[in-house]
Amino acid sequence: MDIMTQFNADMAAASPAWVGIWVNVMVLVLALSIPFSFVRKEARWILLGTILGMAGTIVAYSHFGFTRILGIGHILFWTPTLLYMLRQRQNWKVSSTWFGKWIMLAALVMAISLAFDVTDLARWLLGERASLV
Numbered sequence: 001m002d003i004m005t006q007f008n009a010d011m012a013a014a015s016p017a018w019v020g021i022w023v024n025v026m027v028l029v030l031a032l033s034i035p036f037s038f039v040r041k042e043a044r045w046i047l048l049g050t051i052l053g054m055a056g057t058i059v060a061y062s063h064f065g066f067t068r069i070l071g072i073g074h075i076l077f078w079t080p081t082l083l084y085m086l087r088q089r090q091n092w093k094v095s096s097t098w099f100g101k102w103i104m105l106a107a108l109v110m111a112i113s114l115a116f117d118v119t120d121l122a123r124w125l126l127g128e129r130a131s132l133v
Contacts, residue, residue, distance in 0.1 A: 003062055010066040014132040022113075029109045032102055040099055042088050046106055049081030066133045068124035071117025074110075078117075082110045 012020065030050045036043035056073020064070070085107050094100035 003058060007058065007061050007066070010061075010133045014066055026109055026113060029102075029106055033106065036099055036102060040103075042085060042091075042103055043099075045081055045084055046103075046110075049077045049110075052077040053081075064129075065131045067131055068120040068128055071114075071120045074113055074117045075121060078110050078114055082107060082114065085110075 011023070030046065033043045033047040033050060037047045053074045053076075056076055057070050058073070060070050060072050085103065089107075092100040092103050094104050
């Protein structure tokens, strides 16, 4: 089985249904960075952060299995991306543009995910290292 297939199987086996729904929401929202990246540099940074965050998660999974450290990829790459986005928020025009509405939603999705990731990493660092599967 390839690593993505195994990762998805482990996630389905170990996670409650709401986690799968949340992951699908993240994918949907962050995938919108692709069309917006043709016209906005902020979207290009989100796309890059998303790709690197996913890669970091898969690298962590390949080394540690399905454990609480998996959020390290998001923490390493989404934190600077989110900080950059928040510094650019005066340009978002949330009330008048689709981009503004999307980037606000993307920032919210990333912030919520990072809260889960930081909590899981802290638990891992405090000794919860057993596989979640």
